[in-house]
Amino acid sequence: MTQMLYYINIGTAFLLLIGMALLLARLLSGPTLYDRILAVNSFGTKTVLFLAVFALIIGRDDGVDIAILYALMNFIATIAVLKFFRYSALGISLDDDFIEDEDTVPKASEKKETPI
Amino acid sequence: MNFLTPAFILDVGLLAMLVVVAFAVVRLRSLFAIVMLQGVYSLISAAWFVSLDAVDVAFTEAAVGAGISTVLMLGAMLLTEREVKPVPMRRQWAPLFIVVITGMAMFYAIGDMPVFGDPNSIANATLGVEYVEATKSQIIIPNVVSAVLASYRGYDTFGETVVVFVAGLGIVLLLGLNGNAGKWRAKPNGQDVSQIGAEDAS
Incomplete structure (x- = not known):
């Protein structure tokens, strides 16, 4: 039974690696910017899963801690990227009264498609 | 067939992806x-x-490479072109x-490296053993790395912390991540960078 679980873990790790390679291809070719953001975000998720499985394979429980840290960091990076494209600035508070300030938020009519 | 363990093959896959990403970083515009x-790459x-x-x-x-540097690089991108x-x-x-030349020098230096986990290597034979043995009685914590960093080489770590703090201060001053950052836009050559895309669209 333990042996079978081991093989299942290894198979999962290989499949996750293939998925990471596919996402990498999307990230490199990605015609639009949002493809790239999505690819990076899912790549982070794949890495979290891969680390958890890999920790089981090599028999170290610490890998799960790192997987959790990855999930948190992935979230921070995604928020930073989205703020970058919505406000063209990173130091903006997400409070409601701040968002209503007309200087900082581009109106919907003048929303720009950043050429990337 | 000692090399063909699953962990080894997974390592090769990870390293292959690192190479692909590194070339892409150089080639992309x-x-x-x-x-x-x-x-x-850092993930x-x-x-x-x-x-x-x-x-x-x-x-x-994971914390520095994937988290903070992405945010700092985006902050730096606000000040430059795309x-x-x-x-x-x-x-x-x-x-x-x-x-x-540097790569060839590194390959040349591989020959002098001790075998992984070699008990007779300098790191494992001399001072390292002392640290490992003395940590339990002198510092009274189980983690040897923490003992070396925070106690045996405490002044060294303190100096590093000061350097990192000054570097962070410089980055914050350069990128303007302070309280005014939301209202401040970079204007190289008198041109508002953050508005370039809007002018193109209209």
Whole structure:
């Protein structure tokens, strides 16, 4: 039974690696910017899963801690990227009264498609 | 067939992806894609560090490489253009030469490295053993790495912390991540960078 679980873990790790390679291809070719953001975000998720499985394979429980840290960091990076494209600035508070300030938020009519 | 363990093959896969990402970072022109790829690079290399049993290094790489540097790079991108200017070919030969020489020197140095986990290597035979044995009685904590960093080499770590603090201060001053940052836009040559896209669209 333990042996079978081991093989299942290894198979999962290989499949996750293939998925990471596919996402990498999307990230490199990605015609639009949002493809790239999505690819990076899912790549982070794949890495979290891969680390958890890999920790089981090599028999170290610490890998799960790192997987959790990855999930948190992935979230921070995604928020930073989205703020970058919505406000063209990173130091903006997400409070409601701040968002209503007309200087900082581009109106919907003048929303720009950043050429990337 | 000692080499063909599953962990080894997975390592090879991770390293192959690192090579692909590294070449893509060099070849791509879009700065945003490069920043994203750098985040992916540190994610992959941290996964590889875990497989090398360097869990603490992987932790640092995940926190600094994937998290903070992506944010800082995006902050720096706000101050510049969105595309890399191509470098003419005649200016690429000298860097290539330096990189090739450095790489050859590193390959030459591999021969002098001790075998992984060799008990007779300098790191494992002399001072390291003292630290490992004395930590329990002198510092009274179980983690030897923490004992070395925070106590045996405490002043060294303090100096590093000061350097890192000054570097962070400089970055914050450069990027303007302070309280005014939301209202402040970079204007190189009197041109508002953050409005360029809007002018093109209208």
